[in-house]
Amino acid sequence: MIEGLLPQLDIVRKDFPILERTLAGGLPLVYLDSANTSQKPQVVIDTMVDHLERHNANISRAMHQLGAESTEAFESARDKVAAFIGAPRRDEVIFTKNASEALNLVANSLAWATGDLAVGPGDEVLITEMEHHSNIVPWQLLTERKGATLRWFGLTDEGHLDLSTIDELITERTKVVSFTWVSNMLGTINPVAEITRRAHEVGAIVVVDASQSAPQMPTDLAAMEPMERPDVIAFTGHKVVGPTGIGVLWGRGDLLAQLPPFLGGGEMIETVRMEGSTYAPIPHRFEAGTPPIVEAVGLGAAVDYLGELGLGAVRDHEHAITAYALDGLATVPGLRVLGPLDAAERGGAISFEVDGVHPHDIAQVLDARGVAVRAGHHCAKPAHARFGVQSSTRMSSYLYTTPAEIDALVEALEYTRSYFKLG
Amino acid sequence: MTNAPGQDLDSLYQEIILDHYKNPLHAGLRDPFEAEVHHVNPTCGDEITMRVHLDGGVVSDVSYDALGCSISQASCSVMADLVIGKPVEEAMAIHESFLTLMQGKGQVEPDEDVLEDGIAFAGVAKFPARVKCALLSWMAWKDATTQSQGHSESQPQEAQHG
Numbered sequence: 001m002i003e004g005l006l007p008q009l010d011i012v013r014k015d016f017p018i019l020e021r022t023l024a025g026g027l028p029l030v031y032l033d034s035a036n037t038s039q040k041p042q043v044v045i046d047t048m049v050d051h052l053e054r055h056n057a058n059i060s061r062a063m064h065q066l067g068a069e070s071t072e073a074f075e076s077a078r079d080k081v082a083a084f085i086g087a088p089r090r091d092e093v094i095f096t097k098n099a100s101e102a103l104n105l106v107a108n109s110l111a112w113a114t115g116d117l118a119v120g121p122g123d124e125v126l127i128t129e130m131e132h133h134s135n136i137v138p139w140q141l142l143t144e145r146k147g148a149t150l151r152w153f154g155l156t157d158e159g160h161l162d163l164s165t166i167d168e169l170i171t172e173r174t175k176v177v178s179f180t181w182v183s184n185m186l187g188t189i190n191p192v193a194e195i196t197r198r199a200h201e202v203g204a205i206v207v208v209d210a211s212q213s214a215p216q217m218p219t220d221l222a223a224m225e226p227m228e229r230p231d232v233i234a235f236t237g238h239k240v241v242g243p244t245g246i247g248v249l250w251g252r253g254d255l256l257a258q259l260p261p262f263l264g265g266g267e268m269i270e271t272v273r274m275e276g277s278t279y280a281p282i283p284h285r286f287e288a289g290t291p292p293i294v295e296a297v298g299l300g301a302a303v304d305y306l307g308e309l310g311l312g313a314v315r316d317h318e319h320a321i322t323a324y325a326l327d328g329l330a331t332v333p334g335l336r337v338l339g340p341l342d343a344a345e346r347g348g349a350i351s352f353e354v355d356g357v358h359p360h361d362i363a364q365v366l367d368a369r370g371v372a373v374r375a376g377h378h379c380a381k382p383a384h385a386r387f388g389v390q391s392s393t394r395m396s397s398y399l400y401t402t403p404a405e406i407d408a409l410v411e412a413l414e415y416t417r418s419y420f421k422l423g
Numbered sequence: 424m425t426n427a428p429g430q431d432l433d434s435l436y437q438e439i440i441l442d443h444y445k446n447p448l449h450a451g452l453r454d455p456f457e458a459e460v461h462h463v464n465p466t467c468g469d470e471i472t473m474r475v476h477l478d479g480g481v482v483s484d485v486s487y488d489a490l491g492c493s494i495s496q497a498s499c500s501v502m503a504d505l506v507i508g509k510p511v512e513e514a515m516a517i518h519e520s521f522l523t524l525m526q527g528k529g530q531v532e533p534d535e536d537v538l539e540d541g542i543a544f545a546g547v548a549k550f551p552a553r554v555k556c557a558l559l560s561w562m563a564w565k566d567a568t569t570q571s572q573g574h575s576e577s578q579p580q581e582a583q584h585g
């Protein structure tokens with residue numbers, strides 16, 4: 001018996017109807033692609049259906065009972081998300097389309113900012129070589145447009161940030177430091193508190209991409225030391241057992257209030273005259289137009305579900321499964337894991353290479369055995385380039401993953417090697 | 424070990440494909456050439472650099488440096504072997520025929536007289552995610568050949584490496 005697994009895992013799995021389905025040829029589904037998107041529990045599906053069946057109306061602007069119910073559902077989703085990340089204030093939670101939009105919102109608003117927040121020639125934005133493209137490209141756009149300089153932390157051979165250069169990289173010129181809490185490719189958990197403190201010492205704004213950490217680790221912003229608390233975090237609903245089409249930006253209230261608006265339109269205004277407009281306070285200032293209402297309501301149900309399981313218990317489960325998977329993968333000849341080999345230092349996404357078989361071919365053979373993994377660059381091309389590979393295969397577990405599914409993966413990898421006659 | 428009952432892997436990974444993958448024909452970059460192109464598959468990152476040399480309306484050489492899966496590597500090898508030595512017009516017709524096969528969702532009957540080893544890719548058409556792998560080199564070849572035709576009046580260039 002492996003220690004740390006979620007209690008009553010078989011009952012938890014029953015919450016996820018898709019895990020019951022079979023694939024071509026009657027094979028059971030072994031879903032190991034949760035870092036890409038997680039599966040949804042019945043309660044999320046039911047909550048969304050119920051909203052559409054019984055409460056559907058536009059929010060804020062509808063003066064009828066349904067409008068009030070819909071607004072109430074949407075705003076209570078904001079409360080649930082605020083509780084999920086321990087946000088100091090509920091109005092600091094902004095709904096976006098996904099994590100990518102949240103990161104673009106920050107980078108674009110900074111491009112338009114004036115005064116202290118303005119980014120220009122001589123200023124630097126610092127990212128890392130392990131970022132998802134969504135946390136690289138917006139900063140490239142910002143620095144290119146404003147004549148600022150983009151810099152980045154390199155990586156060690158073990159897949160950690162190379163912090164030996166931190167004194168050269170975080171300086172008086174640094175305006176923004178943006179980095180991922182947990183890498184979607186290497187799995188690495190980064191030292192958020194340490195980097196944030198250093199960045200704050202030089203007055204930089206800290207943006208943390210929490211897309212991979214929010215699903216699998218407790219986040220408690222209010223409990224963090226203010227010096228060590230990021231100024232902005234972003235994550236995406238579909239990886240925390242919620243639906244697609246909804247993401248979250250949390251930002252320190254006084255920072256958000258200083259940032260110029262991102263998208264203009266309905267809901268984000270205070271008053272509009274032909275000569276000019278004034279803007280609503282946060283969060284509505286950054287939520288132009290009709291938001292993804294039912295998606296937000298679904299996300300509220302999702303984070304409630306995770307909260308009931310307990311993020312601590314989810315983290316323990318991921319840790320146990322990841323350790324078990326690392327052991328299993330180590331038995332496959334010619335297999336090399338990219339990233340930390342100690343489960344304590346990483347999340348549940350494990351990217352690897354197998355000598356003599358291309359990741360596409362591995363994923364294809366695995367799929368034929370019902371094992372769903374991802375193959376490619378996982379939107380982290382620079383991190384792959386750093387390790388001299390063009391692509392990799394990635395298995396990613398989640399709270400519903402069982403040791404038996406890891407066994408199925410390892411067995412399918414053995415089969416892949418024999419299929420390609422690698423002995 | 425038996426094959427998975429679910430999907431017919433063997434229809435995808437024909438022996439011919441695995442042979443070309445292990446021993447690709449015409450690999451490497453060579454001089455002379457009129458055009459060099461670089462194509463990538465943005466979803467998976469597979470890459471190919473390809474050079475085409477035309478001589479009197481004939482595809483005189485196709486040389487390449489490719490990184491990718493078995494399907495994309497084998498497809499490149501088969502393609503190069505098929506078109507080298509053929510008049511451009513005939514090579515373009517082969518290209519067209521391969522494209523039709525790949526886009527046929529497994530419903531198109533391949534013509535062995537035209538496609539030779541290329542018929543082994545008939546099974547790939549049933550795996551939508553892999554069609555792009557099979558087409559990467561063919562698209563690169565068409566691009567390079569069209570560019571080479573633009574250069575046909577001028578002299579072939581030499582590589583600019585040291």
Ligand SMILES: Cc1ncc(COP(=O)(O)O)c(C=O)c1O
Pocket residue numbers: 035036098099100101132134135180182183184209211212236379
């Ligand atoms: C670390 C990280 N950042 C950002 C994203 C982008 O999320 P989305 O595509 O939902 O915007 C992802 C997921 O794809 C991710 O893993």
